[in-house]
Amino acid sequence: MALQAIAFYLMAAVTLASGFAVVSARNPVHSVLFLISAFFSAAGLFVLMGAEFLAMLLVVVYVGAVAVLFLFVVMMLDVDFAALRQGFARYMPLGGLVAGALAVEMVVVSSTVATQGAARLNDNPMARGAGAAANVTNAEAIGRVLYTNYVYFFQAAGMVLLVAMIGAIVLTLRHKPGVRRQVIADQVARTPKSGMRVVSLKPGEGVSE
């Protein structure tokens, strides 16, 4: 148990420190790298809680896909930090207010959840997590809940993502006339016969079309 506590505090500290570094780093690429480190230690925290499925998903989705795209965009942008920092003093009060409100909300919610969870644990020691009782794996437990109780929300989330994807495509789609495109079917269908002509020439004569 002591070892788990050490691991928890270590990973929580790394998460917080990298989270802080995300906003304080001068170089945007470093910010993204710190963000990745934060995701990673959060995944470690999930593993500590016994939610290895969520941990892996966090790594696959956020680190493996989302952060790669972040990095992709940030690397190609030339961000002018002097301009970004100009309005810092002006936006500080509002930003501080939002951050404070978020922090209070998070503390309230997590303390409520913790109280409820502790009460349930005292009630029934078998209910320690959905997986522990029925001897099913994490992935199974999540799948069962996701496709029964929350199936409509799950489908709705999928639809929202689909709409967002189509929206992004519609917004960025441009039909440029006069652009030569590769037609793969034509390229594949090309044979030596259609692509080349053998002409026999007499010396001193050119090729006439």
Add this chain to the structure above:
Amino acid sequence: MGAQSFWATPGGWTVLTVLQILAVMIWILLSLAFLLLADRKIWAGVQMRKGPNVVGPFGLLQSFADFGKFLLKEIVIPSGADKTVFLLAPLVAFTLGFGAWAVIPLAPGWVVSNINVGVLYLFAISSLGVYGIIMGGWASNSKYPFLGSLRSAAQMVSYEVSIGFVIVTVIILSGTLNLQQIVTQQSGGFWNWYVFGGPGGLTAKAMALVMVPMAWIFFISGLAETNRPPFDLPEAESELVAGYAVEYSSTPYLLFQIGEYANIVLICAMTTILFFGGWQAPIDFAFVHHWPATGQSFYGFMWFFLKVIFFFFLVAMAKAIVPRYRYDQLMRLGWKVFLPTSLVAVVAVAAWRVFGMQA
């Protein structure tokens, strides 16, 4: 009795696990030394050259000579480079290349960490491989490495999608994310391998129609994922000199190279485990079951090793005989061919699992 209780204590467990990790790592590093040579020899053989043949008998010690050379050279860091990220990148590539091997079942019971989400872990680690390359290319602060790393990022992200869907087909058939269980389910003979539809008698063979192309897509996507020819556009030497590795020299370059080869062998191992029965023998000889457990383990390990080497041979042959793809062809193949095909396959396998499997 004293020894037994020692292994059961936390300290003993740590020692045991560290020893297992070391054993796996040393085995991979040694195999890589010879696989690298085999890669060059096969390439040379196809082109009717001899390949490396000077160091040691048949050039067998060539990789070790290269290793010494890499270690003894000077590490050059470009003056405009982001030093920390520049040096971190090869470490990331190397660590990820080996981290994935923790969940690979090498033989019955031979696995460092038998976790329940092994497949997801593998997928997660292999999707992180892109970071080493992006970080290296960006930190070099130079044009060609940057272009190479951008290409590589786009390519790996694209092919990960189809790899993911192909893995999902196997997961749906097997019903588990545990690699050891996936291999165990494929016992009994080669007709029970997931490439031929998995266990379940003659009716399961209908799924071979879907799973054979899936194995093929997985292997090709694996080539793209590991930046191997014909998809080695991130380091296309005629366009980008050496891509993301232009500014690297000495040990950091060596780490990149070892990480890359570890990933290639990992893809071969994943193909073996997911589709070709892992450590299961193609024909289940009855007499093997009477052997002691250790003997059976070594027997299984032999089959696993042989299969991995076979797939590595295919990878090496692909390098020698297939011309490099154009970038638009690469993207077309990933998004317009593999992605729809694997999506349809996921639907087909899921439908079969619900409606056809119990019959």
